[in-house]
Amino acid sequence: MTKEKKLEELERALWKIHTDGRGGGTREERKTESEVWDRQTLDAIYRFMKKGIVDTVEHPISTGKEANVFLAITPKGETIVVKIYRTSTADFRGIEEYIMGDPRFPGRRSNKRQVIYAWARKEFLNLRLAHNNGVPVPKPIDFYKNVLAMEYVGTEEMAAPEVRQVKLEDPQTFFDQVIDAVSLLLNKAHLVHGDLSEYNILVRDGSPVLIDMGQAMMERHGRAKELLDRDCRNVARYFNRLGVETSPEEVRERILADSDEELE
Ligand SMILES: Nc1ncnc2c1ncn2[C@@H]1O[C@H](COP(=O)(O)OP(=O)(O)O)[C@@H](O)[C@H]1O
Ligand SMILES: [Mg+2]
Known part of the structure; x- marks a missing residue:
């Protein structure tokens, strides 16, 4: 399958999750309404699929202001979590403020997308640092653009509650x-x-x-x-x-x- 076709299929599958299984809608509707599944996000998930990190994306377990969190299944059948930072509605200025002044993220970023990408990268690095030092956090797996893959915290029945x-x-x-x-x-x-x-x-x-x-x-x-x-x-x-x-x-x-x- 061509990448274009694969992305379209992925978009449809993700849209279905987003509409609680109703699916349907025209491509245009999917495009405008489903802000989560912008091209970059699809691209990032596609990349995880190619890398063998994700096989399928399952239902969302949280849809927040700045990120949506989905369960995903690896090719080995394990459950993981995919956190997708919204590139459209995130409080970009608020986020930028946290990144500025962090020695790991030099320079000012004026491009909103770049700031969101840096945010996902930052969460990955923070989780890795914490995990490597024995702090109980989900083990991070990978990140790309605005998408972060990490260990799922929970049982077969349910995600660990807050x-x-x-x-x-x-x-x-x-x-x-x-x-x-x-x-x-x-x-x-x-x-x-x-x-x-x-x-x-x-x-x-x-x-x-x-x-x-x-x-x-x-x-x-x-x-x-x-x-x-x-x-x-x-x-x-x-x-x-x-x-x-x-x-x-x-x-x-x-x-x-x-x-x-x-x-x-
Ligand atoms: N690794 C994980 N395993 C299980 N549930 C998770 C995991 N990460 C996030 N969640 C669920 O998703 C919610 C939102 O995730 P969080 O990282 O706090 O993003 P937000 O920025 O939207 O608050 C969490 O409160 C939790 O219920
Ligand atoms: Mg939270």
Whole structure:
């Protein structure tokens, strides 16, 4: 099959997922309505298929403001996750701000598409750094343009829930595990998550898995302290609500306890 034909077939299959199996519609409709499946996205998925990373794309498990997350099946039959950053509706300025000042992404990017691509690349690199340092995160597999492939966190029956969606049996122990994870992230991977909340912590076998690391920043980035403080506030607020006695200051102290250098 020619690439053009294959892409068209892929577009149709993905459109079907997007319309909950209804499919139909003209190519034009698919084009205008299905902003997710722009040419670049199809291209990226096609590339994953060629590389043997993805065989088929299954249903979406999350459609957010900046990204859509799909289950995909590898040629070996394993389930993985494909996160697709929207090239159309993303808050491009907000994103650009996080990338600027990161030594790994020199220079200003004025092209929106380039910024989104850098964002996917950044999440891949952050996940890899975190994973290599033992932080519980989904293992990243590959990225291309605005698409990121990573380990699926969940069981055959269902994706691991966000912590806000479950009733924890032992909030204190879970909280301690979150502190350990964030501590490793800071002191070993030298990253600050930057968007830590009950939305971005999954529960796998009763333990936390940190996700959504596109905005994570190197510890030495100028805004790292501010983001760390916000993360600490979010974690303290959420676990306070679950009856854990803590404060943003305590969370921060515990996270920094293993640090060699002080974040100032
Ligand atoms: N690797 C994964 N395994 C299972 N579920 C995931 C995975 N990555 C993301 N999800 C689900 O998709 C949602 C959105 O993913 P996230 O990376 O947080 O993107 P967003 O920027 O849209 O918040 C998550 O809250 C989670 O429910
Ligand atoms: Mg999220």
